[in-house]
Amino acid sequence: MEVEKNEEKKIIVAVDESEESMYALSWCLHNIIVSQQISKSTTLVLLYVKPPPPPYSAFHVAGYLFGNDVIATLEEYSERLVDSVMSKAQAICMKSNRNIKVEKKVGSGDAKNVICGTVEKLGADMLVMGSHGYGFLKRALLGSVSHDCAKHVKCPMVVVKQPKNI
């Protein structure tokens, strides 16, 4: 039994609007990317998953059919959210002084499927994510994405829980 020693590594960090996912990213930079040598040989992939666009029927709320203007506004809001999360994540990477290659990816759809699919497609060596992330509502409705991923993902996965006193 040997653990493969691959020089070029790819680490995917699933980021979202939660503080916990930013903590997971920061934890990864300080505990996994621990040397300049590792920074040089590692690509950090920041992955954000947008929820799938709601079917039009979802916009029939209480008898109202939302017009295209409302849909356009929601889409714009969603784009801004992506930009905001990615900027925050990028700033954390910069601040860590790790001089690491960072790629940004935005997926859309079911978070578990997109994350596990991206891990497989990129042949990632590690997946890092917060324990509870991916939105309060979604979690309440669908359970924790990190637990789903832990079941299905093929590579080692780090589940990072943010300490309560931070």
Next chain:
Amino acid sequence: MEVEKNEEKKIIVAVDESEESMYALSWCLHNIIVSQQISKSTTLVLLYVKPPPPPYSAFHVAGYLFGNDVIATLEEYSERLVDSVMSKAQAICMKSNRNIKVEKKVGSGDAKNVICGTVEKLGADMLVMGSHGYGFLKRALLGSVSHDCAKHVKCPMVVVKQPKNI
């Protein structure tokens, strides 16, 4: 938001009789303990959890009451299993040439409770375990211990899945 930079680290690796838990240990040694500096400041705690002793009623099988000699034999077998797993784990640590401090701990009881309790008691910085370990039968009956731990453990946790081609 800052990630605490603690020089002295404690990593708990939950080991059992499964090949996957040995892979997780090996993965940890090669991917987390990546430098001599980290070796020096890290203690690796190998944690093995024995199932709780069965209540005597469990020995009334098909009308037979097992005698003390059978119980003693089972206990001896259990001790030998602990020794065998710990020796294998220790050998993997030695082989990795990481020159790391290794502590061995054996607990008894419900695996999730013992693992999460030990993490808390030792103030561990990281928990590493295989995805599916803790015995085929126990898993089939009770589900995966790693998923239970991911829900309850307070520190970052690495779930390592053994690739199929190894």
